[in-house]
Amino acid sequence: MSSFAPFTPDLFAAHEDAFLAIAADQPHEYWRAEHFLAERPGKWRLSFAAMAQPEAVPIGYAILSQPEPARVHLHHFMLRADRRGHGLGTRMLDECVRRARAAGASDLTLKIDRAAPRARAFYARAGFVEADDGAPYLGARLSLDAR
């Protein structure tokens, strides 16, 4: 069982080790406390954590911001390794879309590691369109008006 909780500085402080351990298996992961806590427009209103229930420990997160009124950006999206592949990531992405729409945005954007084929397939299935400008990370965009 899991539920979504607003991602706030207080929630991060209460579970810092658990949040930092979620991506422990990811070879290129670099997020530290300063990244989780960096101020971004709309971040504390939009971001959320997936909490295991009844344990009430974080098992995933979606860190979002609204850099401009028409666009919500998904900065970081991760599930603990033992929770992947059971549909929770799809539910979390649906929640990102719901929150971006509620914030009045017309686009949800993110960057994808081009060497992560399963993650790229996951976002493509959800309707994201990649734009390859040659940068190490691929930009991808989901039009919220079209869905």
Ligand SMILES: CC(C)(COP(=O)(O)OP(=O)(O)OC[C@H]1O[C@@H](n2cnc3c(N)ncnc32)[C@H](O)[C@@H]1OP(=O)(O)O)[C@@H](O)C(=O)NCCC(=O)NCCS
């Ligand atoms: C990407 C991720 C959030 C998806 O959540 P999930 O609950 O595993 O996904 P679902 O069960 O809803 O959907 C299954 C799809 O997710 C993707 N997926 C599953 N396990 C994955 C993994 N270990 N790594 C990357 N993508 C994975 C695949 O596309 C999979 O489809 P497939 O089984 O046909 O290959 C999650 O797997 C994860 O945190 N992966 C590692 C970190 C990552 O790649 N983050 C996104 C890049 S910022």
